Amino acid sequence: NAGVMQNPRHLVRRRGQEARLRCSPMKGHSHVYWYRQLPEEGLKFMVYLQKENIIDESGMPKERFSAEFPKEGPSILRIQQVVRGDSAAYFCASSPQGRGTEAFFGQGTRLTVV
Amino acid sequence: GQQLNQSPQSMFIQEGEDVSMNCTSSSIFNTWLWYKQDPGEGPVLLIALYKAGELTSNGRLTAQFGITRKDSFLNISASIPSDVGIYFCAGDMEYGNKLVFGAGTILRVKS
Numbered sequence: 327n328a329g330v331m332q333n334p335r336h337l338v339r340r341r342g343q344e345a346r347l348r349c350s351p352m353k354g355h356s357h358v359y360w361y362r363q364l365p366e367e368g369l370k371f372m373v374y375l376q377k378e379n380i381i382d383e384s385g386m387p388k389e390r391f392s393a394e395f396p397k398e399g400p401s402i403l404r405i406q407q408v409v410r411g412d413s414a415a416y417f418c419a420s421s422p423q424g425r426g427t428e429a430f431f432g433q434g435t436r437l438t439v440v
Numbered sequence: 441g442q443q444l445n446q447s448p449q450s451m452f453i454q455e456g457e458d459v460s461m462n463c464t465s466s467s468i469f470n471t472w473l474w475y476k477q478d479p480g481e482g483p484v485l486l487i488a489l490y491k492a493g494e495l496t497s498n499g500r501l502t503a504q505f506g507i508t509r510k511d512s513f514l515n516i517s518a519s520i521p522s523d524v525g526i527y528f529c530a531g532d533m534e535y536g537n538k539l540v541f542g543a544g545t546i547l548r549v550k551s
Binding site for chain 2: 330357366369371382424427430431434
């Protein structure tokens with residue numbers, strides 16, 4: 327039973343480019359959470375999605391960031407026009423029900439903006 | 441926003457020593473969780489605490505959910521080199537979908 331799969335593991339983008347981060351939840355999990363971890367800090371909640379619905383996006387920056395979890399396929403976190411401050415590790419977690427305390431985390435995508 | 445104050449920020453201990461770290465908050469939490477993160481990896485859940493006063497063990501790890509619901513501690517007994525990593529506390533305020541994380545405790549073990 328594969329865990330939460332994130333790809334790519336490392337992503338380098340130039341300022342102004344777009345970054346797309348993918349997350350495939352564990353089998354049987356229909357709830358996905360995205361967190362961001364800045365260097366030497368804890369994880370910060372960004373968004374919680376179920377299939378085809380954004381449930382809580384209270385942690386998402388107002389501009390340039392968007393997330394989706396389509397009926398088929400992985401969840402996508404999209405960052406448009408990246409800036410250096412977007413450099414961070416982005417983690418996805420999934421759970422079988424809508425309990426963040428029962429979520430399993432992926433290995434993360436490390437985004438570096440140059 | 442909600443904050444968890446985690447201490448100490450880092451520890452450098454001798455193999456075999458016991459370790460203690462804690463988290464405090466000005467807000468009440470319904471659930472406390474402790475995670476370990478290895479370099480380049482995602483957090484892995486160590487212990488989950490669901491009731492005030494609860495004391496739970498997982499091998500050499502012991503954690504407690506404070507009576508006031510505003511704090512928790514994690515103890516590691518007889519540390520070994522593979523205990524090296526970053527330990528995070530996390531809390532859930534709303535029986536819901538998002539966790540608040542502490543800033544982490546970096547543990548280094550000297551063999």
